[in-house]
Amino acid sequence: AYDLAGADGLVSKKRGRPSNRRHSEDFRNLVLDLVREHYADFGPTLAAEKLLERHRIAVSKETLRQWMMEAGIWVSRRERKKRVFQPRGRRDCFGELVQIDGSLHWWFENRGPKCALLVYIDDATGKLLHLRFAGSENTFDYLHATKAYLQQWGKPIAFYSDKHGIFRTTHASKRDRTSGLTQFGRALYELNIDIICANTPQAKGRVERANQTLQDRLVKELRLRGIDTIAAANAYSPEFMADFNRRFGKAPRNPKDMHRPFAAHENLDGAMCRKEIRKLSNSLTLRYDKVMFILDPTDRAAALAGKKVVVCDYPDGRLEITDGEATLPYRTFDTLRSVHRSEVVENKRLDDMLALVAEMQAGREQQRSKGGPRRTGQTDHMFGIRDGSQSNGYQKRGTKPGRKTDFTKDPVVIAKRQQALAQLKAAE
Structure with a gap:
């Protein structure tokens, strides 16, 4: 072929001609008509599956993709227009809208653990x-x-956050504003503060861009100061915020401060906690996070038997039980508390049995209720589970020394023996 036609003779004669295995135009038009009628908003993969399931028409998803693109039914990702987010102007007043967000990052680099930074930034300034x-x-x-x-x-007018589970729940009702509130949302509602959840990260770009700046500047400041713990970083944060605001803060268009004071009936400490409603039994007991709370048999507690009370779980580890007006004294019985090795008595048989029980309990996977709160943010609380592990303070005892059988080399015995011999010689 090369000798007869030169380089053109090496080109296949099938080039530019339709494939012998291609689908007919009638079949192509039939498929596209079905897609337009039933699957106009379907992607090629899903449309190919439904054509096979419902119409017994087998066509590959890539072939269908090309047909849909040629017919203008489907647009490839490269040709799609990116969503345009138009800028939103700042609010007029300081304290009108405060954006909040958490940034999980290696703030201490390789000097400490990965942790989160909770950021509160004013939208106006x-x-x-x-x-x-x-x-x-x-x-x-x-x-x-x-x-x-x-x-x-x-109190600001509103907080502006993302749709994290701390701020928003999917079980809210349109009729009842208080239904489906998270614990954080309930706390703000008690203080008459609104929380608005952004639909996209771009909507709260103020705090997102601040996080990018903090992940650059704050990380380097912590490195220069050798800070590698959360406590030290929290102690340094006011100094960093003052420098940051001096460099990047803006003056608001309206000098009015929209922060509000607390009303007489509002209790900041009482609102900023986790609240759970429990029904008090006739024996004045209730359960919370696998701990039994036994109320003191006072007249007020006795009148609440069979009624509902509120368990207030505070971030600092305090826990109160209240009827809405007064705090009720109680004592606890932890159903998960295990036998601690240091509490084992010295009785020989009982000691061996309790040692076995402690070892078995230490090996069990003990955890609180799945619906209970995560307590990583509490500084101190009563829900720690003690077990027989050495990490919780158990000191392994060595074997007791046996009775001495060789007294010939004991210095005390030798001294007493020499003293007795000396007395015998003196008596003679």
């Missing part, structure tokens, strides 16, 4: 109002941080 380092994003740490923020600045 771009100033950092509060920073708190925490082990993770959790309800108790947000209650800690929000309480500190409110004590310093007062």
Whole structure:
């Protein structure tokens, strides 16, 4: 072929001609008509599956993709227009809208653990109002941080957050504003503070861009100061915020401060906690997170038998039981508490039995209720589970020394023997 036609003779004669295995035009038109009628908003993969399931028409998803693109039914990812997010102007007043977010990052680089930074930034001025380092994003740490923020600045009009489970639940009702509230949302509702959840990260770009700046500047400042713990970082954060606000803060268009004072009936400490409703039994007991609470048999507690009370679980580890007006004294019985090795008595048989029980309990996987709160943000609480492990303070005892059988080399015995011999010689 090359000798007869040169380089053109090497080109296949099938080039430019339709494949012998291609589908007919009638079949192609039939498939596209079905797609337009039933699957106009379906992707090629799903449309190919439904054509096979419902119409017994087998066509590959890539072939269908090309047909749909040629017919203008489907647009490839490269040709799709990116979503445009138009900029939103700042709010007019300081304290009108405060954006909050948590940034999980290696803030201490390789000097410490990965942790989260809870950021509170004002929308009108771009100033950092509060920073708190925490082990993770959790309800108790947000209650800690929000309480500190409110004590310093007062109540803003609203907080602006993402759709994290701490701020938003999917079980809310449109009729009842208080239904489906998270613990954080309930705390803000009691203080007459609204929380708005952004639909996209771009909507709360103020705090997102601040996180990028913090992940650059704050990480380097912590490195220069040798800070590698959460406590030390929280102690340094006010100094960093002052420098950050001096450099990047803006003046609001309206000088009015929209932060509000607390009303006479509002209790900041009472609101910033986790609240659970429990029914008090006739024996004045209730269960919370696998702990039995036994109320003292006072007249007030006796009148509440069979009625509902509120368990208030505070971020600092305190726990109160109240009827809405007064706190009820109680004592506890932890159903998960295991036998601690240091409490084993010295009775020989009982000691061996309790040692076996402690060893068995230490090997069990003991945990609180799945519906209970994550307590990583609590500084101190009563729900720690003691077991017989050495990590919880158990000191392994060595074997007791046996009775001595060789007294010939004992210095005390030798001294007493020499003293007795000397007395015998003196008596003679």
